[in-house]
Amino acid sequence: MKLHGYFRSSTSYRLRIALELKGIEYENVPVNLLKSEQKDKSFTSQNPFGSVPLLQADGRDRAQSMAQIEWLDEAYPERPLLPANIEDRFTARELAYAIATELHAPLNLPVLKYLKDEYGKSQDEIASWYRHWLTRTLVPVEARLAQLGTGDFLFDAPGFFEVVLLPQIANARRFDFDFSDSPHITRIEAACLALPEFQRAHPDNQIDNPERTAQ
Numbered sequence: 001m002k003l004h005g006y007f008r009s010s011t012s013y014r015l016r017i018a019l020e021l022k023g024i025e026y027e028n029v030p031v032n033l034l035k036s037e038q039k040d041k042s043f044t045s046q047n048p049f050g051s052v053p054l055l056q057a058d059g060r061d062r063a064q065s066m067a068q069i070e071w072l073d074e075a076y077p078e079r080p081l082l083p084a085n086i087e088d089r090f091t092a093r094e095l096a097y098a099i100a101t102e103l104h105a106p107l108n109l110p111v112l113k114y115l116k117d118e119y120g121k122s123q124d125e126i127a128s129w130y131r132h133w134l135t136r137t138l139v140p141v142e143a144r145l146a147q148l149g150t151g152d153f154l155f156d157a158p159g160f161f162e163v164v165l166l167p168q169i170a171n172a173r174r175f176d177f178d179f180s181d182s183p184h185i186t187r188i189e190a191a192c193l194a195l196p197e198f199q200r201a202h203p204d205n206q207i208d209n210p211e212r213t214a215q
Contacts, residue, residue, distance in 0.1 A: 001026040004043075004054035006033045007206035010104065010167035011065035012053040016201035017163045018069045022079045030208035033109055066100050069163060081159040088155060095141055095154065096164040102137045103168060130175040138172070138182065141165075145184035152191035162192050170203060 003019065003026050005012025019026050031037045031052050039050050046061040047054045055062040058075070062068050073081045082089050105111070107130055115121040115129065148154070154161045169189050172179070179186050192198045203209060 002029050002056040003027070004029040004031050004047075004056070005052045006031055006038075007203045007209040008171075009033060009052050009109075010171050011051075013167035013170065013201060013203060014065045014163050015053045015055060015068055016206075017166060017198060018072055018081060020197035020201045021081065021158060021163070022072060022076055024072070024076060028207060030206075032208070066097070066164075069160065073160075081163060083155055083159065091148065092154060092160040095144060096161045098137055098141055099164050099168050103133060106133045107171070127175050130172075131177050134168075134172050134175070134177050138168075138177075138185065142182045142185050145188075150184055150188070153188060158192050158195070158198075162188060165189075166192050166198060 001019075001024065003012070003015055005015065005028070007030070016028075031043065031054075033052065037043060038047075038052055043054070044050045046056075047063045049063050051063065053063075053065055053068065055068045062071060069081065082092055112126055112130070115126050116123075121129070145154075153159070165185070166189060169179075169185065193202075199205065204212065206212065
């Protein structure tokens, strides 16, 4: 199995976490988004969306991280990411898809680049845009977690929701988002980052992270 991705891409980070939690071995193939390698014909011939991650598994090129994660959970049922109970599965999906559908589209790299190149927005203005949309979704996510009375994880162990949450938190921290009123989110973050699976998947520990390479 090959995972084509970028160390700082939140969607690539999702897949790394999912693969680690499920104990699936994979080859990490870097795709440099800053050099637009995902737009090369050699890449788009495999993934017409021109995006990462690209998951090559069982003789097929698979795109779109949320579909990839659910496929992994069905194809490799050991260590399931989604709970057995239908209501718990809904809860995990409700929270995960709130992040994946409401935040990824307005906050991904092409959108931020468009704001800068086409509208001349400064980095401070782009950061303000970023935090606005984070607030719009993460505040209700925190409220839902409070209603559910969660502990270290949404359920007994990290799964589908945490796979999506942790990468978004990492990006939010890069843009100085204030998590001081998010005790449930930050508690889940701390519990996840203490686990070796999340540590191996972290952007800081990827082969294409230039800071890691320079060490």
